[in-house]
Amino acid sequence: MRKVRVSFTLNGLKKTDEVEPNQTLCDYLHDVAGTTSVKKGCDTGECGACTVLLDDMPVTSCLVLAPQVEGRDVVTVEGLGTKLVPNPVQQAFVEHDAVQCGYCIPGMIVTLSWVREHVPRASDAEIKRLMSGNLCRCTGYLQQIEALKAAIKG
Amino acid sequence: MTAQKLEEPIRRLEVPRLDALEKALGETKYTTDNVEEDALYVRVVRSPHPHALIRRIDSSRAERVPGVVRIATARDIPGSNYIGYVVQDRPLLCHDKVRFVGDSVALVIADTSESAELGVQEVKVDYEELPAVFDPGEALKPGAPKIHPGGNLTARHFVRLGDAEEGLVRADFVVRGTYSTPIQEQAYLETEAALAYPKSDSMVVLGSMQNPFMVKKAMATVLGRAVPNVRIIQAPTGGGFGGKQDAPDEVCSMAALAAWLTKRPALLAFSREESAAFHPKRHPMIFDREMGVSSDGKITAVRASILADGGAYASLSERVLFVAVTTAAGPYEIPNVHIDGTTVYTNNVPMGAFRGFGKPQASFAAELQMDEAAERLGMDPAEFRLRNILKAGSTAPTGQVLTSSVGLEECLVRARADSAWDAKRRTGPGQGEKKRGIGMACTIHPEGLNGEADAATASVEITAVGQVVVKTGLTEYGQGIHTGFVHIVSKVLGTSPDRVSVVMPDTDVVPDSGPTVASRSTVFGGKAILLAAEKLRGKLAKVASEMLSCPPEVIVFEGDTARCQGRDDGRVGFEELVSECFRRKLNLKEEGTFVKPLPFWEAGHGDLSPSYTFAVHVAEVEVDTETGKVEVVNYTAAHESGTVISRDQFESQIIGGVAQGLGYALMEELILKDGIIRNKTFLDYHIPTAADVPHIRTIIVEAPDDFGPFGAKGVGEAGIEPVAAAVGNAVYNALGFPIRRFPFTPERVYEAIEERASRS
């Protein structure tokens, strides 16, 4: 089938590419664009490991077709911070022992960075509701919530 | 609702996890993150039948699918097709028959995953269906379909102490019950994956795994003499929980077989549903249990029989059963014990290792029955436990006299106090449709491989520039064990943790330290590393003593320097000291080996381990008696694991274990119908989300032990072990009657309430 030409922004950089129409955004980002932080945990939108920001809203990229990003803004965890300047949530995750096996972490940090940015006054219950689309099997989540709250406080 | 840090840290983590920042930045490369331009994709043709003979495998159509490079069947295996952790009963690729839905029959190797998938659909397997058996009780009956040539019995184990018959007769009353536990799926977020690279006379495999040396052994079996050298590199691994104890043996062997046949790199990665269908799960078990109690609240005897469904292949069933049988009496002084356990083959998905390894099941039956007995006595369950609990010097129900630290009583006393147990038991469940309950459960965890000899070797070396490098085959898959090793080494050598690194396990580089299982890494690996580091310190001390002119015994290592104790005048920096050692041509590489000899075990009693860890958990629930929904509103977990090496990581292990246990208690149950798993994906196999985990209060009871490094014990598993039982007892307290089967899903709890109401 015909490839589709898409122009979009990936982690702040303009990008134009020819994508397979049947490719998921998750597969495109991971296999083609080199943003391997985008993890596949279930491929059906339940685990949240592939969460990215699409026009500043968290989405599970396994449920988005690559051609759908035309003209839009995509941010993965690579776009949120670097070793020298980590994002406050990334830094707080390290300081609060919120990382274990790490596989859910990029998606979790994308979601929680969004929460920090957009819902900084969220109650504990609201934080839990907003992060419930990111499954973590190792940590039990509590250190991650602590980390988020520390990052919000700054 | 956050993890509360109750006390000032004893040794607060100064070192963040070695890999935390890299993981938070998204830089960590798991197996499938490695792009290999010319890699082939492997997919597995799986059996749709629970039990069938394979008449013929016709791959001719599949071979013609564009992009398909090769189809591999059992015939293509150069070595032995049979691998298995304890019993070699599982074919890598089935050739004569299949034994469960999902059994591996052939590999399709193709240029793209699309082609491989199309190829899978075109492999025609002619099956002759056989009668199948799914119930472990049925499987043992005469005339049941025979799954393996030797029949359907996988293993039996037993415990005998005193005279249980007599103990039950002498009791003032006996409580009896049948308790059942569900199949739990590990549900690690990273599914199984392996990437194999063929070399001229060797095979290199990178994969997600717990035990590279076990994988190496399995792969050598499969490839045989065809490939003289196999090298296994553990990639960063996205969770294991026991599920990656033996499954990677097969996943890596399949990738290696594909790479060997095609002479090209080959990637095998499972989808979520394949992962659920393939790797061994937590055994469902049925306990028929009776316990005799005297009117003064002493347990006189426990008699129990345990039946475990091991599924189609043995995996670790025999070992899991041993642990369930030997912990089934609970952590109590019981003079008369009679436990029989059986694990059988069925045509269900195989069961095997999962964090807790038989103890979550045993604990559920034992601890629920404790509360039932307490109710008969009219005694508070905490009080009843205290009258029977194991202490230092007690004889365990396996006949072993406990000589190491036993902090169980302190765990109970503190969990009781911190959870406001007494007040909440007095308050009672309340009057409305939502009832409150509070429940307690204990666990006992023998250190290391249970009832087996155990040993670990590790090495520590110092480079010319003063970097300290630790090499061990023990793997990091989220527990934080490598960070723990850094703590140990930096403490022994008095260096900053930044100097110390741990090499990613690679069978060509690191020594075999035994498997990364059974909460053994801190104790066995940690002690081996400690021993190696101490040898290095001895060498450094000798040189330092000459440089500083004081005897080696008084050399103190701290703050990246060596100095003489009691003297402030001279000190030598670590790097300078190391340079001096190198000038003197000293070898700064040492190995340490720590051995636990084969414990005495005979005729149903003996020793399990020189050392045990303990925990007491208290769960507080609110039960909606109209919908059956159970909400855990508060949780307290008190643990005694010797000395704590890193308080933060210790708490993280407990909280993570409790969360997994809450899933087991409340919602996790793999449902099979005629051998087909009905809830393979996260849509219907529910694990806890953040919204399901309550406040968890952790209590650390330190009781240093002379067995592990600095008196430390393991902590990986104990966190999950008593959870289902604690929740079960809380539900019991809320409702006034026990539910002897879990998970406590809304419908199951509602059914129990309804049934109770219709009976009375």
Add this chain to the structure above:
Amino acid sequence: MRPFQYLAPIPSFDYVAPRTLAELFEAFNGHGKGFAIIAGGTDLMVALKERAVAPEAVVDLCRLRGELGGIDVSKGVLRVGALATFSQIESDPLVRRYANALRQAAANVGTLQIRSIATLGGNLATASPAADSAPPLIALGASVTLLGRSGQRTLPVQSFFTGPKKNALLRGEIVSSVEIPAGEGVSSVWTRAAVRNENVLSTVSVAIAASIHDGRFGSSRVALGAVAPTPILAENSSRAMTGSEATAGQAERVAALAAEEARPISDIRASAHYRKHLVFVLTRRLILQMVSEAGIP
């Protein structure tokens, strides 16, 4: 059932993203039967991966937000565009004011990530018996507007569903908007039962819309999800509630009728018996909640 459905990769198709409604209907025409419509994609993507559908073209509505999006009120009608996402619905002040039950349901659909892209039109078009948005719309007496090449037509939401995963859309038609009567004095509530607290399908969901005057319910509608081949209006229950006294005793009676009207199946998620029981419990609780919110002792 196939024991194994490998989820990736999806069989290929042509991707089209029309910029105007005219282009949209042109695209439908060009692909005969073999097209699928994608809006948020959260249902379609899973169906594609499971091979439940294998279209030759996927037609994306994303560039038609001007025509098919938006939330507004005029002439006593709250219009929610088919492309409104659940996140938009959840935080919209008009929805909060006129269709509280819809807001509650929207906030519980899937996860934050799903709500970010999943649309109301998509949720209705998928026609799952458990669609969380449907009972609030049915209770609120909403209608759905379907748009085709030759014009548009309007149906009550409950008539839009014709069976499990079946709807009244004709070939070449799309859901364009939902119209909800925006009456003052009508309050609406929604609740559900599920095996875990978030990120989970509802075992049963119930929505009720009613007004209360002088201690009596005015016109009332009770709607149920996940207990029949489609989301349903519980007619007997709604009739019994309308005009009845706002008391605990009446709540019990109305709830019992709703449970009778439920025709659930047993599956791995719940038994029919339990689902019926939940309808009773949830309906009664919602009515009691409305009574207490109205300040009736």
